[in-house]
Amino acid sequence: MSKQRNGLNIQGKQQRAGWVFxxxxxxxxxxxxFYPIIQAFITxxxxxTGVNQKVADPLIYNYTRMFTDKTFLRSVGNTFLxxxxxxPVMLVLAILLAQLLNNKDLKFRGLFRTMVFLPCATALVxxxxxxxSLFAQDGLINTIFVNLGILENNYNFxxxxxxxxxIIIIALIWRWTGYNMVFYLAGLQNIEYSVYEAAxxxxxxxxxxxxxxxxxxxxxxxxxxxxxxINGTLQLFDESMNLTQGGPAFSTITMSHYIYNxxxxxxxxxxxxxxxxxxxxxxxxxxLSAISMKVGDTRD
Amino acid sequence: xxxxxxxLLLVGVLAMSAFIACGKTDDSAEAPADAxxxxxxxxxxxxxxxxxxxxxxxxxxxxxxxxxxAGEAFKKENPDFNLEIIEQSQSEDIENAVTTAAEAKDYSNxxxxxxxxxxxxxxxxxxxxxxxxxxxxADIDWSDFGEEKLSFSTIDGTHYGLPVDNGTVIFAYxxxxxxxxxxxxxxxxxxTWDKFIxxxxxxxxxxxxxxxxxxxxxxxxxxxxxxxxxQSQFKDGKAVLADNDTLVQIxxxxxxMQQKNVLLLENDWDGYTNDIQxxxxxxxxxxxxxxxxxxxxxxxxxxxxxxxxxxxxGEEGYASNGGSSLYITANCKKTDLAKEFLAYTFGGxxxxxxxxxxxxxxxxxxxxxxxxxxxxxxxxxxxxxxxQAIYAKIVEMGSHVKVVExxxxxxxxxxxxxxxxxxxxxxxxxxxxxQQAQEEVDFAxxx
Numbered sequence: 165m166s167k168q169r170n171g172l173n174i175q176g177k178q179q180r181a182g183w184v185f186x187x188x189x190x191x192x193x194x195x196x197x198f199y200p201i202i203q204a205f206i207t208x209x210x211x212x213t214g215v216n217q218k219v220a221d222p223l224i225y226n227y228t229r230m231f232t233d234k235t236f237l238r239s240v241g242n243t244f245l246x247x248x249x250x251x252p253v254m255l256v257l258a259i260l261l262a263q264l265l266n267n268k269d270l271k272f273r274g275l276f277r278t279m280v281f282l283p284c285a286t287a288l289v290x291x292x293x294x295x296x297s298l299f300a301q302d303g304l305i306n307t308i309f310v311n312l313g314i315l316e317n318n319y320n321f322x323x324x325x326x327x328x329x330x331i332i333i334i335a336l337i338w339r340w341t342g343y344n345m346v347f348y349l350a351g352l353q354n355i356e357y358s359v360y361e362a363a364x365x366x367x368x369x370x371x372x373x374x375x376x377x378x379x380x381x382x383x384x385x386x387x388x389x390x391x392x393x394i395n396g397t398l399q400l401f402d403e404s405m406n407l408t409q410g411g412p413a414f415s416t417i418t419m420s421h422y423i424y425n426x427x428x429x430x431x432x433x434x435x436x437x438x439x440x441x442x443x444x445x446x447x448x449x450x451x452l453s454a455i456s457m458k459v460g461d462t463r464d
Numbered sequence: 465x466x467x468x469x470x471x472l473l474l475v476g477v478l479a480m481s482a483f484i485a486c487g488k489t490d491d492s493a494e495a496p497a498d499a500x501x502x503x504x505x506x507x508x509x510x511x512x513x514x515x516x517x518x519x520x521x522x523x524x525x526x527x528x529x530x531x532x533x534a535g536e537a538f539k540k541e542n543p544d545f546n547l548e549i550i551e552q553s554q555s556e557d558i559e560n561a562v563t564t565a566a567e568a569k570d571y572s573n574x575x576x577x578x579x580x581x582x583x584x585x586x587x588x589x590x591x592x593x594x595x596x597x598x599x600x601x602a603d604i605d606w607s608d609f610g611e612e613k614l615s616f617s618t619i620d621g622t623h624y625g626l627p628v629d630n631g632t633v634i635f636a637y638x639x640x641x642x643x644x645x646x647x648x649x650x651x652x653x654x655x656t657w658d659k660f661i662x663x664x665x666x667x668x669x670x671x672x673x674x675x676x677x678x679x680x681x682x683x684x685x686x687x688x689x690x691x692x693x694x695q696s697q698f699k700d701g702k703a704v705l706a707d708n709d710t711l712v713q714i715x716x717x718x719x720x721m722q723q724k725n726v727l728l729l730e731n732d733w734d735g736y737t738n739d740i741q742x743x744x745x746x747x748x749x750x751x752x753x754x755x756x757x758x759x760x761x762x763x764x765x766x767x768x769x770x771x772x773x774x775x776x777x778g779e780e781g782y783a784s785n786g787g788s789s790l791y792i793t794a795n796c797k798k799t800d801l802a803k804e805f806l807a808y809t810f811g812g813x814x815x816x817x818x819x820x821x822x823x824x825x826x827x828x829x830x831x832x833x834x835x836x837x838x839x840x841x842x843x844x845x846x847x848x849x850x851x852q853a854i855y856a857k858i859v860e861m862g863s864h865v866k867v868v869e870x871x872x873x874x875x876x877x878x879x880x881x882x883x884x885x886x887x888x889x890x891x892x893x894x895x896x897x898x899q900q901a902q903e904e905v906d907f908a909x910x911x
Binding site: 213214215216229232233234235300301302320322323408409411412413414427428432433435 | 567884
């Protein structure tokens with residue numbers, strides 16, 4: 165067999181193989197992600213609806229308009245509120261659970277891990293609907309609280325701003341903690357046990373071990389989960405849509421939900437404006453991810 | 465060499481399995497006949513068969529029986545005809561399908577005919593005129609239809625749609641509960657809202673039931689109350705909310721009703737229908753399409769009766785809310801057949817009596833077609849409503865509904881008024897809440 169059959173040396177062959185393997189995925193991503201992104205960017209410079217859609221004048225009209233849109237600003241505020249409360253609570257819980265369930269002496273570890281992870285296996289819409297019926301005015305939670313004497317009358321959890329927000333946050337924590345825990349578990353298992361042994365010999369207690377060994381060694385995982393959580397929370401949609409429909413009086417609406425409303429929800433069909441707001445989220449995600457990567461960067 | 469062969473084989477197998485898998489999913493998407501009505505979000509399609517029309521619609525208790533009745537009626541005249549109904553879980557599914565198709569400029573996924581909400585249609589013609597085919601030249605006597613109903617499907621004098629149902633608002637009362645409190649149906653007919661509140665308070669205190677409930681998130685109530693006064697939220701294409709004295713009064717009434725336990729506002733539509741089905745209310749006011757929902761509580765049969773709405777002045781109030789019409793989409797290649805079918809059945813043709821009679825029997829769908837409304841079935845008493853001839857009553861009430869100005873932004877206004885009602889209930893002064901709603905709507909109505 166000739167080694168130079170195609171006139172390529174080994175390196176060239178390998179490169180070609182690499183491209184061939186990359187190509188299917190790359191082409192798919194280009195067609196189904198990058199092309200729509202570019203189209204959306206072009207759309208974001210148009211105003212009007214349907215056939216009356218025309219290039220905006222001035223070109224950045226949609227991008228300036230959103231900062232005078234009270235509902236949009238409210239949705240930004242809501243989303244950041246969810247972000248600020250939910251992400252830290254969820255990640256701390258996840259890391260604690262991972263630590264607990266990584267304990268070699270724990271019995272039924274597999275069972276507990278499965279139980280914590282299980283909420284992630286439920287579809288977003290179905291779990292939102294379950295939470296909705298749990299917290300309905302004649303739902304389980306109300307019945308329990310009234311029977312225990314904690315509440316006097318059935319409370320309209322989803323009909324009041326503060327409680328509706330709390331429920332969305334609780335729902336999010338329930339749904340996503342297990343998901344993040346799995347990453348931490350995987351990260352923890354990559355830490356050599358000998359490192360902990362050495363720490364023990366040096367007399368470090370559990371608290372110190374956690375902060376000086378576990379957290380630094382988990383840092384790449386933590387950064388990844390932070391970025392994923394920020395990204396996910398900024399694009400929050402299903403919970404707002406299904407649990408509260410953004411109400412009462414738009415007080416729980418998220419950015420993505422409002423974008424959906426502008427494009428589809430009320431049949432208004434303002435795709436230009438909706439695309440512009442989507443790019444605002446895109447920029448936000450980029451900035452926040454960059455910050456968390458910078459903060460989490462352990463290289464000197 | 466051998467290794468290469470094996471790897472080639474493996475790649476081949478992988479590719480094959482991928483194709484097979486793709487093929488399978490394609491099959492299931494293209495074979496909606498199996499899915500039919502079981503699948504709630506069934507894919508829409510047209511049929512290659514020249515005698516088959518497809519129609520997308522929602523509501524198995526209401527519109528679907530009406531369409532089935534029409535299909536049967538037309539089949540008697542044309543034995544080869546076949547109507548395939550693609551059932552959707554809600555009207556929004558159809559709206560989104562049209563939006564998506566129109567934005568992609570590819571209508572090939574739409575069915576021949578869609579059922580479409582009246583309040584949305586104008587906007588969809590403005591936005592996507594290419595998505596529809598008009599029915600102007602169909603064999604239909606348009607003067608045989610209610611004017612108010614046609615005002616939704618007629619745009620610049622061109623008829624686009626065929627009315628299916630009738631959105632005339634009914635106020636259904638539990639007469640047995642009214643009786644307990646010493647009132648009759650006459651006492652709640654042609655009354656002011658103040659008087660209504662007085663009665664409602666007594667009903668709540670005596671029976672623990674609200675005299676009225678509503679979905680607080682997409683509130684129908686202010687629209688109906690305004691229309692009963694002969695007014696609209698719009699004037700000359702602009703929203704008139706903040707400087708609208710009637711609306712101010714109406715929102716004050718709504719707040720008072722909430723405070724005095726006359727009106728229960730639910731978080732969403734499910735909560736609203738739940739109230740009715742769990743027997744928590746003594747009165748229901750909405751478009752008459754709500755009747756099948758009321759009738760689901762079988763043990764209350766014979767205890768309900770219907771009448772007109774209260775108004776601010778105390779005259780009898782008439783309004784219309786919701787309802788839908790059938791429209792031919794751009795994807796329909798059998799336009800003549802579709803027009804013939806619609807004219808023969810819903811359009812007052814020979815099959816219309818049969819269509820509307822069966823639609824009424826099976827789904828409680830009431831026509832706005834005047835000649836079809838004179839059929840005997842309409843004069844019959846309905847056992848659930850204490851043998852009152854409610855259908856004749858509804859047709860009669862429908863003739864009093866005033867035409868009010870409509871807008872593409874109907875639902876935007878509705879949503880913001882709902883928010884205003886919530887804000888007022890949380891302590892914002894009425895004027896401020898309305899001012900806020902006005903600003904939001906004005907903003908949304910800019911380009």
